[in-house]
Amino acid sequence: MENRDLIKLFDSIRKNKGLIKVPQSLQKNKILYDVIRSYQLDCFERASNEFLNFESNSDKIEKDIFFKNSCKLLRIFFPDSIFYYYKRNEETGGYELFFSEVQNNEIITSIEEALVEGILELVSSSQEIRSFENIYYLEKKTYLTPFPLILNNEKIGIFIAICEKKASINIDILFIFERLMQILATNINAIQLNDQLTKKKNTLSLFIDVTENISYIKTIDENIKGIILALQKAINCNLTGIILVDKNGQLFFKYVSKDLYNYIIKHKWSFGKDIFSECIEKNISFNITDMHKSRLYSKTFTIVSDQLKSFLVYPLKAVNFVGCFFAGRLINEPSLGHEEYDIVMTMIKNLSIFLNNIALYDEIKINYELTTAALASAIEAKDPYTKGHSQRVMRYSLLIGKNFGLNESALRTIRLAAMLHDIGKIGIPEAIILKRGPLNEYEYKIMKKHPYIGYTIIKNIKYLSAGFPFVLYHHEKLNGSGYPFGLKSEKIPLFARIAAVADSFDALTSDRPYRKGLSFADAILEMQKYSGIYFDKQLVDILIKTLKS
Numbered sequence: 028m029e030n031r032d033l034i035k036l037f038d039s040i041r042k043n044k045g046l047i048k049v050p051q052s053l054q055k056n057k058i059l060y061d062v063i064r065s066y067q068l069d070c071f072e073r074a075s076n077e078f079l080n081f082e083s084n085s086d087k088i089e090k091d092i093f094f095k096n097s098c099k100l101l102r103i104f105f106p107d108s109i110f111y112y113y114k115r116n117e118e119t120g121g122y123e124l125f126f127s128e129v130q131n132n133e134i135i136t137s138i139e140e141a142l143v144e145g146i147l148e149l150v151s152s153s154q155e156i157r158s159f160e161n162i163y164y165l166e167k168k169t170y171l172t173p174f175p176l177i178l179n180n181e182k183i184g185i186f187i188a189i190c191e192k193k194a195s196i197n198i199d200i201l202f203i204f205e206r207l208m209q210i211l212a213t214n215i216n217a218i219q220l221n222d223q224l225t226k227k228k229n230t231l232s233l234f235i236d237v238t239e240n241i242s243y244i245k246t247i248d249e250n251i252k253g254i255i256l257a258l259q260k261a262i263n264c265n266l267t268g269i270i271l272v273d274k275n276g277q278l279f280f281k282y283v284s285k286d287l288y289n290y291i292i293k294h295k296w297s298f299g300k301d302i303f304s305e306c307i308e309k310n311i312s313f314n315i316t317d318m319h320k321s322r323l324y325s326k327t328f329t330i331v332s333d334q335l336k337s338f339l340v341y342p343l344k345a346v347n348f349v350g351c352f353f354a355g356r357l358i359n360e361p362s363l364g365h366e367e368y369d370i371v372m373t374m375i376k377n378l379s380i381f382l383n384n385i386a387l388y389d390e391i392k393i394n395y396e397l398t399t400a401a402l403a404s405a406i407e408a409k410d411p412y413t414k415g416h417s418q419r420v421m422r423y424s425l426l427i428g429k430n431f432g433l434n435e436s437a438l439r440t441i442r443l444a445a446m447l448h449d450i451g452k453i454g455i456p457e458a459i460i461l462k463r464g465p466l467n468e469y470e471y472k473i474m475k476k477h478p479y480i481g482y483t484i485i486k487n488i489k490y491l492s493a494g495f496p497f498v499l500y501h502h503e504k505l506n507g508s509g510y511p512f513g514l515k516s517e518k519i520p521l522f523a524r525i526a527a528v529a530d531s532f533d534a535l536t537s538d539r540p541y542r543k544g545l546s547f548a549d550a551i552l553e554m555q556k557y558s559g560i561y562f563d564k565q566l567v568d569i570l571i572k573t574l575k576s
């Protein structure tokens with residue numbers, strides 16, 4: 028071959044993106060032939076890369092664009108064909124439609140029949156591209172040709188070409204075709220990895236959401252439900268439930284989604300020999316892909332209808348609780364797999380950590396309350412006449428607070444603050460505290476310092492911070508005649524207005540060394556007399572109404 032012809036050949040290869048027939052005669056010169064082949068491949072790869080427009084580094088892969096362009100590339104070899112891509116499911120070994128150029132249900136049904144019958148599998152089982160055959164399968168003289176995609180010796184999917192004419196591969200460019208399949212396989216694998224990564228990212232952000240949404244202000248039930256709902260979303264499964272049993276074996280919490288409940292037949296949640304008991308007692312999980320074939324069928328199906336197919340049961344262990352989470356999918360849905368199992372595992376661990384924290388939190392709360400009680404007893408040791416006063420003020424304040432509609436957290440603050448509201452008295456001289464008669468002006472002036480002294484004693488105790496107003500302002504009066512600041516009406520915080528009502532009512536009804544306490548009826552009259560002047564009218568009314576009932 029002359030140099031001029033050779034240049035023409037190279038030029039033609041470039042223009043045709045490698046897809047031309049190389050003259051047989053050139054095969055005699057092996058070196059030249061190899062150079063031409065390698066140039067053909069380069070030209071083709073360059074063209075392919077432009078076509079596929081695929082950047083594996085990009086965060087978001089335009090899957091559809093990739094597949095559409097892959098089909099265009101394949102059409103260079105198979106003009107007039109349309110393509111379907113089936114992804115191999117690693118777990119089941121079957122194929123799932125992942126991309127179709129045209130949505131033709133008739134064709135899809137035919138392809139899937141062929142896949143089920145194993146015809147395509149048979150043809151495409153060899154990794155040799157040369158083994159491809161055209162299969163006259165569909166009616167109306169339509170041909171179906173499979174292209175297996177192999178990556179690291181594993182089949183990851185099949186491109187299927189549908190055309191009316193019998194397609195054939197030009198032997199001369201088979202090596203290019205082999206390369207094309209490699210490129211597609213690598214890129215499809217990257218797409219799938221990217222999909223998995225995106226899913227993992229979504230799951231991760233869900234975990235973060237859940238963790239951030241856990242709140243110690245909400246009830247345990249609300250928190251558990253929040254976690255379960257997030258978990259449902261993460262595994263895309265509405266049929267879920269959870270059972271939690273406390274230390275004494277008592278059912279503490281149970282939740283079964285409404286959808287799952289429809290598939291459960293008369294189950295009383297007594298822990299007999301069922302799958303849940305086995306999971307909890309032995310601390311083992313079950314991930315049953317087909318319950319109908321499982322040895323646990325009889326155990327589980329006493330409670331579950333035939334509609335359920337896959338069922339996952341995962342144990343939970345925390346300091347004060349044991350239990351299990353379960354999820355199911357129906358016959359017509361994909362089974363719960365490894366991915367869902369991993370998510371459930373992580374989320375249930377999260378839930379255990381939350382439950383353990385709750386246990387710790389409760390313990391801390393108890394310690395706080397014991398510390399507060401110890402502080403409170405210091406006042407009573409000094410002032411025996413007021414023995415029981417703090418406890419009673421706490422009871423009255425809680426009655427008012429509850430009926431006023433305060434939440435659990437506010438009531439807890441009142442409980443602690445009421446116990447300590449007179450703690451400042453330990454800073455007042457005993458001669459004044461223990462005086463068996465009314466105080467003179469000077470003594471009263473000293474006595475009036477006790478709310479502020481009390482505040483200075485507790486001001487560095489963080490867990491009491493919400494209760495500071497209760498202690499500091501419990502002797503303030505609406506008309507500004509109270510102490511230590513002479514605050515008026517709305518300037519007095521709610522906790523302090525509650526404290527004033529409770530404290531005054533108990534002072535009126537208690538015996539003093541120099542006078543006898545009033546009866547409840549007389550004390551009520553006295554409170555009503557100053558209602559709206561000293562005391563918040565609404566709060567006085569609440570106390571009186573509650574005491575009368």
Ligand SMILES: [Fe+2]
Pocket residue numbers: 448449477501502530
């Ligand atoms: Fe006081």
